[in-house]
Amino acid sequence: MGQKVAFTCSYVPPEVISAAGFQPLRLLPENDAPPVADAALPPTVCPYLRQIRQQVTNNNGDLAGLVVTSSCNAAIHFYASLHKEANFFVYLLDLPRKNSGDSTGYYARQIQDMAAFLEERGDPVKSDKLESMRQERRDAWKSLAKVSGYTGQNASPLPLPLYPEMRQLWENGAPNLKKRLEKHAVAQNPTAGNYSTGKPASDNNYNYDSYNGGVPSILVTGAPFSPGFLELLNQQEGFKFFLDECTTSRVLAPPSTEESISMGAEQDIWMTLASEYLEKTPCPRFFLQDDREEWFKTLISEGNYQGVIFHDLAFCDFNHYDALILGNVLESHGIPFLKIKSELGPGEMGQIQTRIEAFLEMIDT
């Protein structure tokens, strides 16, 4: 595997990056505080993007490139701030907000253009190679979905103890993850409260045992979490936490066009890829026929949650309105709701801990 090509969004197909001979790397939130003073992005821009801008500009040469989606105005500014000045290539992948036939065709063309851009800097993207990479990733996703207890039409939120494995998927690629997962016991549906353990080979100390008992289940959703935030959840005894955001459950839903990729002409590959990604569990940026409210109702009805924690990233409109909609749904279901505003910095953890503990105490009583 060659140099790394980083990406920022779960709608970027990493199999295309792999097929071009690069190692895909999803940039995840870290515990570092975003810089207050940035040369290009003001402090009222998304802290995740400011944080990873700092990460990639400190790149010591092992990053060959970066793929940014047009997911929001902040992301486009992030792209603009880097593409002329970075010591690696930066590509803007235009991402639709719908999953209609027209959107799929449009996105297929965008992915194809990205592949052409990547192969100019890496290896030729051959269809058989792309299909092979796609299958590897799909297998990894399926394995993870199985271990996480995925059962139905929608992706079940990921049990917190499996997050390190998910992180492996993003940071080290699919093949390693599949092998690692094969070593572990297969879980039953965790939302049914009888999740059986199979400690992963990673050196994390996430507590699997708490997922055995009939303790309250908490859905944790919203923006991508920092490791510090997840460690904080992991320290809370007597609760099971299930994660729903764009680096966990929102990539686990099975593509609906599973076998069509190898059946048609080369053009179908791009259409299939586009379709698979646009039909995965949606993020709040998307405007689909079944809108966010329906999605949240389904999510709630499929799990037996005693409470919901929403990780609200500062200055993110998608998150803010998603929290508003979810809050209304939960109110009608009588489920307690805690919105945690975050700028991803370590300095805020004390306050977040206090609020989470108070919330859980309220649920426990």
Place this chain on the structure above:
Amino acid sequence: MFVLEVFKSFRQKFGDSISHKILSSPFTYSFARRLLVRKRHYSLKALSEITDFGLQQAGEAYRGKKPVAWITAFFPTELVYAMGMVPFTPEIAAASAAALDLAPDLMQRAKEAGFDPDTCSFHRCAGGGSLEGLFPKPDVLLASSHLCDGAPQLFRYLSRNLQRPLYVADVPAYPDEESEKYLARQLENICFSMEESGRCKLDWDRLQEAIHNVNRARTAQLLLSHLRRENPSPLWGSEGLVTVFLTLQGEGFRRTAELWENLAREAKERLEKGIPGEEERHRLVWLHFKPFYSNELFQHIENNLGMKSVCEEFTSVFWEPLDPETPFLSLARKMLSNPSLGPTQRRLDWVTQLAREHKANGVVHFSHWGCRQAVGGTLMLKDGLQREGIPFLSLDGDCVDARSFPTEQARTRLESFAEMLEGAVI
């Protein structure tokens, strides 16, 4: 904005008794129009006529005889015109609420409903106004995704809240042949979907007329832009920003074309007669909007500091003439050619061009706090403009929430900027 002065008159007349009933009554807007004719507030007749047009549209929306389309600020109103609907822009209503000093109450209402304080105050105020039942009832909500992430999300929320359908135009991040076709098909489908719902009907003759009206308006806008390049300019920012209403809620309407023509004619007459006693020490390009609540920002800038805005970003023509033979494709091209769409370099190139064409020696960006699109690019704009030798000031503030505009700090920064401009010649 456009109704500011008229609503001020309302407040003087009714005091604190301004009620929802008054604001929601079509008769209020008829009364305001009559008042406007008598008051002769603006120095140019065309500016009064623009206000009158706004009041007429608002009255029509409240009257409820025609279907009402709520639109986000950048949705193509040409389609609303072609569908025989009345446009209503909650963001403009938010600006009017700010002028009436109603915004704090409406934002408080939004806060109680769960709106996050990080979201744009235009949207919080509009959300509060909708929850309070202040706005005319919509038949449909129409949103476009470009330039603003928050507005389509607000409309998603309001659509569920009001139980009215939402149609979203997904605007790609940059223009090319594929994105033009993709967007054009969506615009067409939105019209067909609205037709299928039985709420309104696409009138092809009106669509042709809308395209014709936009082209006619464009010609007049370009003429006005050329006239404003003269020194002294016949129209300055405090007046120029009144026309924002036409670009946000009037595109495609016959009246809009007439008003641009009237304004250009009056500006020409002003130039021919001469503009006595007005000092134009510095010429500015103005980016983004301005505070809509009562404040003395422009008075200070123009009268005390002698800095005159001779060009405003949001009212400048950036699109090629539309082709009536391909109306949807033309409208898609128009939307995609917006310089603020996509990476900041496009906006930077555009602003540089405007500054040079208008012989401006400075650029001021009113950095509305909640706007990710505008504020997110200010540091890159500053850097780029400085490389071009064009001084740039980002003035932090809020268009709707007066509490978030540090007036004294703004005065100090503007004064420093004016001093810096003394030596800046482009």
